[in-house]
Amino acid sequence: MDMSLTRAEVEERGHPVWAEVDLGAIRHNVRTLAAHASGAELMGVVKGYAYGHGNPQSAIAMLQGGATRLGVARVAEGLHLRQAGVAAPIHVFTEPPPGAITAMLDHDLTPTVYTEAFARVVSDAAKERGRRVPVHLKVDSGMHRVGVPAEDVASVARSLVAMEALEVEGVWSHLAVADVPNHPFTRMQIDLFQKTLEELDTAGVKPRYRHLANSAATMSDPDTHLDLVRCGIASYGLWPGRDLLGILDLRPALALRARVNMTKVLEAGDGVSYGLRYSLAQRSRIATVTAGYADGYDRRLSGRGDVLIGGRRYRVSGTVCMDQFMLDVGEDDVEAGSIATLIGDDADDAVRAEELAVHVGTINYEVTTRIPSRVPRIFLNETAGGDDG
Numbered sequence: 001m002d003m004s005l006t007r008a009e010v011e012e013r014g015h016p017v018w019a020e021v022d023l024g025a026i027r028h029n030v031r032t033l034a035a036h037a038s039g040a041e042l043m044g045v046v047k048g049y050a051y052g053h054g055n056p057q058s059a060i061a062m063l064q065g066g067a068t069r070l071g072v073a074r075v076a077e078g079l080h081l082r083q084a085g086v087a088a089p090i091h092v093f094t095e096p097p098p099g100a101i102t103a104m105l106d107h108d109l110t111p112t113v114y115t116e117a118f119a120r121v122v123s124d125a126a127k128e129r130g131r132r133v134p135v136h137l138k139v140d141s142g143m144h145r146v147g148v149p150a151e152d153v154a155s156v157a158r159s160l161v162a163m164e165a166l167e168v169e170g171v172w173s174h175l176a177v178a179d180v181p182n183h184p185f186t187r188m189q190i191d192l193f194q195k196t197l198e199e200l201d202t203a204g205v206k207p208r209y210r211h212l213a214n215s216a217a218t219m220s221d222p223d224t225h226l227d228l229v230r231c232g233i234a235s236y237g238l239w240p241g242r243d244l245l246g247i248l249d250l251r252p253a254l255a256l257r258a259r260v261n262m263t264k265v266l267e268a269g270d271g272v273s274y275g276l277r278y279s280l281a282q283r284s285r286i287a288t289v290t291a292g293y294a295d296g297y298d299r300r301l302s303g304r305g306d307v308l309i310g311g312r313r314y315r316v317s318g319t320v321c322m323d324q325f326m327l328d329v330g331e332d333d334v335e336a337g338s339i340a341t342l343i344g345d346d347a348d349d350a351v352r353a354e355e356l357a358v359h360v361g362t363i364n365y366e367v368t369t370r371i372p373s374r375v376p377r378i379f380l381n382e383t384a385g386g387d388d389g
């Protein structure tokens with residue numbers, strides 16, 4: 001799935017809404033995070049179509065910025081990167097159904113393992129190919145999503161050691177509340193993970209990579225850096241949590257822009273959009289912007305979200321429709337064809353994904369990840385160069 005178009009193609013095909021993704025910003029962010037990671041390697045987390053930013057371009061930019069590995073949630077995401085020629089190690093964070101193991105091994109995707117049954121199937125498939133396959137053992141240190149429960153690690157490790165076609169290259173876990181700096185639960189997870197590593201060592205498992213940190217922990221807690229940090233959100237210049245704002249020089253990589261399709265003058269008392277929830281206080285000009293919730297512009301932004309046109313802020317007037325929403329632009333010089341910035345910089349102002357997330361009652365991760373495939377991505381600064389800063 002490549003949704004990349006040039007600006008000219010966006011024009012020619014009449015796309016009224018598009019995302020601009022600055023690959024120079026991604027390279028800069030990854031370099032900044034890697035420099036902060038106490039010498040650990042950095043895995044660029046590019047699942048969810050690179051949090052909506054687009055693959056393979058975002059993944060490639062991360063590698064150019066210094067990431068040595070990539071992380072995805074699904075086998076298909078890894079295959080997409082391989083088909084695009086990405087050669088770096090690609091980790092799949094959960095065990096897929098056994099039917100996917102052939103594809104994983106054929107394309108050198110690095111499996112996460114946490115059940116003996118899955119490890120056995122990987123080992124058998126590796127043996128058939130006459131190969132040893134590197135795997136990363138996932139430990140559940142308290143988030144209770146997937147992973148070997150800490151108390152079972154020693155026995156699972158003994159089984160893995162007996163599977164000669166597997167190389168336990170890594171052992172890892174995931175933090176539940178790293179976005180809240182100095183949370184005692186994170187300390188508990190770090191300690192439990194360390195204890196587990198000692199047990200593994202006793203069982204003869206000496207992994208090359210021990211990893212625990214997401215973006216928040218990378219930014220705030222050097223004790224979590226170990227051999228490898230796994231950074232998603234911060235690589236895109238988005239903040240992993242309110243308390244981490246401004247700690248590092250990160251640059252938001254994504255802007256979402258849409259064209260005004262039509263303007264009209266309405267009278268005081270006229271209502272706008274489904275439900276007529278916006279009623280004009282006085283005669284005014286209404287601009288219709290061609291983006292809606294089918295473009296990832298959430299319906300809960302009705303009457304709440306601000307957009308920028310020519311550096312000025314306008315509040316969404318009434319209900320966000322599937323493909324359009326309206327703005328009361330007063331007397332201002334807004335015309336059909338004007339460009340509205342839904343996310344991103346415009347003149348001296350900016351709308352951040354974080355701002356929209358507050359209105360919607362979600363997190364910035366979801367705001368960008370939900371921008372769907374019908375919105376083309378225009379990639380800026382594709383070639384690594386001086387603009388990276």
Ligand SMILES: Cc1ncc(COP(=O)(O)O)c(C=O)c1O
Pocket residue numbers: 045071093174213214215216230231232233234240
């Ligand atoms: C296993 C795993 N590691 C790392 C990350 C990256 O987290 P973040 O985007 O907060 O850096 C994620 C994303 O949720 C994840 O699922």
